[in-house]
Amino acid sequence: MGAIVALSGMLDARQVWRGRAVPVPAGEQPTGWAALDASLPAGGWPAAALSEILLPVDGVGELRLLLPTMARLSRGKRAVVIVAPPYAPCVAGWQQHGVDMRRVDIVAAPEAEVLWATEQCLRSGSCSAVLAWPRQADDRALRRLQVAADTGKALAFAFRDRRHLSSASPAALRLEIETAPRAQVWVRKCRGGAVPAQPFALPRSLH
Numbered sequence: 001m002g003a004i005v006a007l008s009g010m011l012d013a014r015q016v017w018r019g020r021a022v023p024v025p026a027g028e029q030p031t032g033w034a035a036l037d038a039s040l041p042a043g044g045w046p047a048a049a050l051s052e053i054l055l056p057v058d059g060v061g062e063l064r065l066l067l068p069t070m071a072r073l074s075r076g077k078r079a080v081v082i083v084a085p086p087y088a089p090c091v092a093g094w095q096q097h098g099v100d101m102r103r104v105d106i107v108a109a110p111e112a113e114v115l116w117a118t119e120q121c122l123r124s125g126s127c128s129a130v131l132a133w134p135r136q137a138d139d140r141a142l143r144r145l146q147v148a149a150d151t152g153k154a155l156a157f158a159f160r161d162r163r164h165l166s167s168a169s170p171a172a173l174r175l176e177i178e179t180a181p182r183a184q185v186w187v188r189k190c191r192g193g194a195v196p197a198q199p200f201a202l203p204r205s206l207h
Contacts (some may be wrong), residue, residue: 027047028042031069038133039189041192046190048153049149050142051172052157053177054165056161060177068097070094073103079125082107085106085133114133115145123148128154132154137160174190181187
């Protein structure tokens, strides 16, 4: 039987290859949530693409999820546009979290024109991100938003009811916000990587 050699000695002599964890690359469009960035293949939001956020009901923290991104982008040269939000934005709260409201435009549009307005803003090249709540959006409509986001090099966010989860989507990223038994975010689809098996906990507060 051969002599027993301490593993530490072999490592020190470089006779055994030691693997190292590959750090997650910093994404071009970080979400502002380290745990979520680490679980996404791009290290953040997919750039110049559509991200679909599925909700049980409006107002469950979907904008809280995007506040770090909005704060970062509002310091840039291009505007952040919000199309037909279902409730009035909390301006003071957004400012408290670093959002420069001078760089945020809110577009009032009837339901029938939400998709058209969103697509035009994305294609314009003057927006860094466009957020919208389309009530009626089929696969073809979402694909137009994806193409428009790529054309205008903008982030597109479509907030939709989670009943659409079973439907195919051209979005590069699909997230589902869950409120019970706790607030958390599931990655349901991510282009370029495997879907994480565990959800990302969404804190009640950004502090």
